[in-house]
Amino acid sequence: MHVLIALIRTMRPKQWTKNVLFVYPALIADGQLFLAVPFLRATAACALLCLIAGAVYILNDLVDIESDRQHPRKRLRPLPSGELPMSIARGAAVLFPLAGLICAYLIDWRLSVVLGTYYVLQLFYIFWLKHVVLVDIMALTAGFVLRVVAGVVVIEVTQFSPWLYVCMGLLAMFLSVAKRRQELILLGDDAAAIRKTYGDYSLPLLDELLRITATSTFIAYTLYTIETPSPLLARTNLALATVPFVMYGLFRYLYLIYVRGESAPPDEVLLKDRALQIDIALYAVAFAIILYVVPQ
Numbered sequence: 001m002h003v004l005i006a007l008i009r010t011m012r013p014k015q016w017t018k019n020v021l022f023v024y025p026a027l028i029a030d031g032q033l034f035l036a037v038p039f040l041r042a043t044a045a046c047a048l049l050c051l052i053a054g055a056v057y058i059l060n061d062l063v064d065i066e067s068d069r070q071h072p073r074k075r076l077r078p079l080p081s082g083e084l085p086m087s088i089a090r091g092a093a094v095l096f097p098l099a100g101l102i103c104a105y106l107i108d109w110r111l112s113v114v115l116g117t118y119y120v121l122q123l124f125y126i127f128w129l130k131h132v133v134l135v136d137i138m139a140l141t142a143g144f145v146l147r148v149v150a151g152v153v154v155i156e157v158t159q160f161s162p163w164l165y166v167c168m169g170l171l172a173m174f175l176s177v178a179k180r181r182q183e184l185i186l187l188g189d190d191a192a193a194i195r196k197t198y199g200d201y202s203l204p205l206l207d208e209l210l211r212i213t214a215t216s217t218f219i220a221y222t223l224y225t226i227e228t229p230s231p232l233l234a235r236t237n238l239a240l241a242t243v244p245f246v247m248y249g250l251f252r253y254l255y256l257i258y259v260r261g262e263s264a265p266p267d268e269v270l271l272k273d274r275a276l277q278i279d280i281a282l283y284a285v286a287f288a289i290i291l292y293v294v295p296q
Helices: 002-010 013-023 025-029 036-063 086-107 109-127 135-153 163-194 203-227 238-258 266-272 274-293
Strands: none
Touching: 002 036, 002 086, 013 025, 013 036, 013 135, 013 266, 025 036, 025 135, 025 163, 025 274, 036 086, 036 109, 036 135, 086 109, 109 135, 135 163, 163 203, 163 238, 163 266, 203 238, 238 266, 238 274, 266 274
16 A cells, blocks of 8 residues: 555646646537536546656656655655655556556547657657757647647537637746746756756746746737637627636736745645635636626
């Protein structure tokens, strides 16, 4: 049981919230949230993404085990600390993706293609792309966009707007830049020794990238509420009422890292900051009312 818990911890269940946030938007925006079959198919896609992403985290820890032992936080993870045997980790890193892709094919062959592409991208990231400055951020962003695609291919989309890809991609890039910034601050002078690309980044550069991506995310979402081809949203101009929630979410996160000195990864911040949780909940309620109640 102890080893099983260590294996699950290595799969980063706290970060599975990202799969929920990026898989379900297509289902919600297409007006199919309360339809049983599409909901179950999207949920299955989300679960398989968690399984494959978990396997990627295991593999990443196997590859980085020596550098993680020098990291103030990562050294406490099950693999670097010796809590999880490497033999079990290696077996899970092979079996989990294989099982996930087989299950995805049984649901929809297109889902298996998307998840297979996601897994290959993550392999490139682990062994090469994360060592290339700026490209590492773009590779992480592509992985998030593929999560959105996974949510699209498992349902019969009729009202999906391509603007959603833009919004979610920019949001992912914003969070990826923020994570790099927080890592750079946390590691200090040891950053370059732990990962070479950290030596190529600087706080002024990452701060500028944060400003660009935050602004772009806000503008893209505003355009999404205006330009979406969805008949449901087209019947009302109230979609613009959700823009302040997005603005506050971005502002709140910037406040946390610049004023409060928050150094945890973005997904962990979401799990512990009550204001962000309330903002997301209010946004979800407002969007659901506009999408599912007002047009009726």
